[in-house]
Amino acid sequence: MKRRTLLASAAFAASLGTAAFAQDPTKACFVYVGPIGDGGWTYQHHQGALALKEEYGDKVEIAWQESVPEGSDAERVLTQMALSGCNIIFTTSFGYMDATNAVAAKFPDIKFEHSTGYKREHPNVSTYNARFYEGRAVVGHIAGKMTKTNKIGYIGSFPIPEVIMGINSYFHHAKMANPDVELVVTWAYTWFDPAKEADAARAMLDQGVDVITAHTDSTAPLAEIGKEDGNAWGFGQASDMAAFMTNDDGTPGPRVASIIDEWSPYYIKRVGALMDGTYEQIDSWAGMPEGEVVIGEMNDAIPDDVKAEAQELIDAISSGEYHPFTGPINRQDGTPWLAEGETAEDGTLLGMDFYIEGIKGEIPQ
Amino acid sequence: MIKLEKRPQPSRLWTVLAPLLAVLLTMVVGGALFWFLGANPFEAIRTIFWDPLFDPQFAPFSRPQLLVKAGPLILIAIGLSIGFRAGIWNIGAEGQYIMGAICGAGAGLALYPSDSVLVFPLMILCGALGGWAWAMIPAILKTRFGTNEILVSLMLVYVAENILASMSSGLLRNPEGMGFPGSRNFKQWEAAHNAELIPNTGMHWGVVFAFICVIGVYVMLTRHIQGFNIRLTGDAPKAARFAGVSPARVVFLCLGLAGALAGLAGLFEVSGPAGQITIDFNSGYGFTAIIVAFLGRLNPIGILLAGLLMALTYIGGELAQLMLGVPGASIQLFQGMLLFFLLGVDVFTNFRIRLTKPELA
Numbered sequence: 001m002k003r004r005t006l007l008a009s010a011a012f013a014a015s016l017g018t019a020a021f022a023q024d025p026t027k028a029c030f031v032y033v034g035p036i037g038d039g040g041w042t043y044q045h046h047q048g049a050l051a052l053k054e055e056y057g058d059k060v061e062i063a064w065q066e067s068v069p070e071g072s073d074a075e076r077v078l079t080q081m082a083l084s085g086c087n088i089i090f091t092t093s094f095g096y097m098d099a100t101n102a103v104a105a106k107f108p109d110i111k112f113e114h115s116t117g118y119k120r121e122h123p124n125v126s127t128y129n130a131r132f133y134e135g136r137a138v139v140g141h142i143a144g145k146m147t148k149t150n151k152i153g154y155i156g157s158f159p160i161p162e163v164i165m166g167i168n169s170y171f172h173h174a175k176m177a178n179p180d181v182e183l184v185v186t187w188a189y190t191w192f193d194p195a196k197e198a199d200a201a202r203a204m205l206d207q208g209v210d211v212i213t214a215h216t217d218s219t220a221p222l223a224e225i226g227k228e229d230g231n232a233w234g235f236g237q238a239s240d241m242a243a244f245m246t247n248d249d250g251t252p253g254p255r256v257a258s259i260i261d262e263w264s265p266y267y268i269k270r271v272g273a274l275m276d277g278t279y280e281q282i283d284s285w286a287g288m289p290e291g292e293v294v295i296g297e298m299n300d301a302i303p304d305d306v307k308a309e310a311q312e313l314i315d316a317i318s319s320g321e322y323h324p325f326t327g328p329i330n331r332q333d334g335t336p337w338l339a340e341g342e343t344a345e346d347g348t349l350l351g352m353d354f355y356i357e358g359i360k361g362e363i364p365q
Numbered sequence: 366m367i368k369l370e371k372r373p374q375p376s377r378l379w380t381v382l383a384p385l386l387a388v389l390l391t392m393v394v395g396g397a398l399f400w401f402l403g404a405n406p407f408e409a410i411r412t413i414f415w416d417p418l419f420d421p422q423f424a425p426f427s428r429p430q431l432l433v434k435a436g437p438l439i440l441i442a443i444g445l446s447i448g449f450r451a452g453i454w455n456i457g458a459e460g461q462y463i464m465g466a467i468c469g470a471g472a473g474l475a476l477y478p479s480d481s482v483l484v485f486p487l488m489i490l491c492g493a494l495g496g497w498a499w500a501m502i503p504a505i506l507k508t509r510f511g512t513n514e515i516l517v518s519l520m521l522v523y524v525a526e527n528i529l530a531s532m533s534s535g536l537l538r539n540p541e542g543m544g545f546p547g548s549r550n551f552k553q554w555e556a557a558h559n560a561e562l563i564p565n566t567g568m569h570w571g572v573v574f575a576f577i578c579v580i581g582v583y584v585m586l587t588r589h590i591q592g593f594n595i596r597l598t599g600d601a602p603k604a605a606r607f608a609g610v611s612p613a614r615v616v617f618l619c620l621g622l623a624g625a626l627a628g629l630a631g632l633f634e635v636s637g638p639a640g641q642i643t644i645d646f647n648s649g650y651g652f653t654a655i656i657v658a659f660l661g662r663l664n665p666i667g668i669l670l671a672g673l674l675m676a677l678t679y680i681g682g683e684l685a686q687l688m689l690g691v692p693g694a695s696i697q698l699f700q701g702m703l704l705f706f707l708l709g710v711d712v713f714t715n716f717r718i719r720l721t722k723p724e725l726a
Contacts, residue, residue: 063688066692066693071645072640076433080687081687118543
């Protein structure tokens with residue numbers, strides 16, 4: 001706050017004798033890649049923004065812009081946000097990475113937070129992501145226990161480390177729950193395209209796959225799985241997708257559980273730090289222990305003993321006593337990756353470009 | 366009774382008046398829309414149309430951005446307008462834009478990290494060729510097999526999008542990008558960067574090309590025999606055939622030009638403002654340009670103005686979202702209204718209203 005406004009507001013407060021601190025609110029701005037009503041990725045970020053506003057009330061002002069394309073428009077939108085007086089700007093999609101760093105260079109006094117990226121070219125750029133593979137471990141375990149055909153499926157978006165990490169974690173835990181399990185991966189080459197996602201789910205169902213998780217954001221796969229009338233199951237992705245938890249007739253719906261991205265703790269923590277002056281540049285990769293990855297309520301399609309096992313797994317990951325990538329784990333070609341009891345390093349996970357042993361097929365190049 | 370009566374000649378007055386009236390109607394109805402959304406309609410209209418140009422806080426930045434946003438729109442729309450005049454409906458400029466960007470960027474990246482001055486001209490050439498080649502597919506299919514170019518060119522957009530996804534996560538992927546999709550960033554490679562020619566003006570080579578095309582196409586349509594042939598084919602196809610104009614040649618010319626210009630726009634965008642090939646770096650310019658072409662009455666000067674107006678609604682629309690909290694979809698609705706009213710008001714160019722007394726039965 002400028003000295004002049006401080007004096008003015010002090011005088012103002014004194015003259016009225018009532019008004020609380022007439023401090024300028026901290027303005028937090030959010031750039032979204034999709035519409036806030038997408039029911040998945042962007043929706044969850046926006047819920048985080050609303051939670052932030054809820055937490056700090058009048059001390060924080062939020063503004064956002066939805067459906068911002070990741071091409072040349074991002075840089076313009078970010079610059080306009082910076083000019084409009086935002087103090088901290090959260091850019092919530094990987095594709096904003098270069099634009100975020102370019103604009104951050106021009107506005108050193110404004111904090112930028114880029115989600116899922118790795119470039120921090122300036123002191124005012126931080127990055128944040130969540131350990132979604134922890135959630136994949138839990139749904140992988142459930143998938144391994146639930147499958148009757150011993151074939152489980154994964155709808156991949158793009159063959160990038162984030163997704164490969166998820167596939168490996170899902171399969172590793174399904175395999176531990178059920179040694180006979182086989183994994184089918186279908187690449188949709190999109191983050192959000194209900195028609196393509198439904199096609200991918202249908203193709204796998206027709207091959208006899210009966211439990212599917214998706215790395216894409218729409219509810220279309222769940223709708224497709226629902227057509228199997230209780231013979232196939234799926235999971236909510238990014239948000240809870242609770243609408244698919246129970247069918248209209250009261251029977252359990254196709255969504256047996258979900259992996260929820262919960263950004264509220266992070267947004268509240270970072271804006272809080274900015275306000276009390278403890279803000280520092282960071283690279284955050286938090287997960288279940290911090291409450292950023294949450295497993296949604298399990299429905300009654302899951303047998304009670306499996307529910308209990310899944311809950312144990314959640315508790316073990318949340319307390320930090322279990323890492324989902326704990327050896328022995330071999331690479332796909334049979335060479336050792338992690339020895340007995342060894343856990344994966346973050347660096348290896350963030351650049352993961354190989355499948356673990358037992359997964360058939362190749363990563364597309 | 367109100368009766369519509371066809372004018373013997375399109376009204377010159379209404380040709381000029383229709384776009385203005387359409388903008389005015391959009392402001393009124395759009396204002397009402399914002400009012401229903403809980404925003405002050407006058408403030409919303411001011412934020413969209415005035416602030417990007419004159420607000421001291423935003424204008425110094427957003428004024429040059431108008432050119433950056435309008436450049437590719439104008440370039441593509443100019444190419445499309447030639448075909449539209451001849452009755453050749455290329456709806457797939459988005460695909461040609463993508464293929465131009467991929468070919469141009471690919472040609473450049475193959476030479477990385479050369480600092481030769483020839484890198485950028487080569488990229489420009491390959492960009493134009495890429496767009497041209499993609500547009501030749503519907504042209505050949507149309508002239509050989511009589512397929513419908515609307516369907517073929519549109520479907521090829523989706524093919525191009527898939528090629529783009531594959532390229533950005535495969536062949537053109539940045540080898541230093543930790544496995545993430547997306548090419549190297551051209552902004553960090555001087556020889557291939559389509560930078561601003563004069564700082565803080567928004568002027569880059571794409572904008573320069575757009576201006577050149579406006580003038581070039583204006584001259585071609587008014588002074589050159591090819592322009593005459595194109596207009597004749599559109600207005601009176603039979604007469605054109607009698608005059609010895611080959612319909613196939615016009616198809617190749619129109620689609621080829623539109624494809625090449627869209628390809629150029631893609632290349633300038635990817636090597637400049639966008640910076641890199643990514644999975645979805647295309648943001649609908651090829652489709653928006655169709656609106657721009659019609660908003661500008663398929664006239665080069667009109668397209669120039671329409672492109673700038675469209676850019677203004679984008680930039681102003683972003684400001685309105687940010688400052689007034691109106692949803693993004695309302696801005697798209699607002700832009701859609703503009704085309705809707707234009708087409709509606711257009712009736713008065715070719716028809717006039719006659720008030721007649723009701724006839725007694």
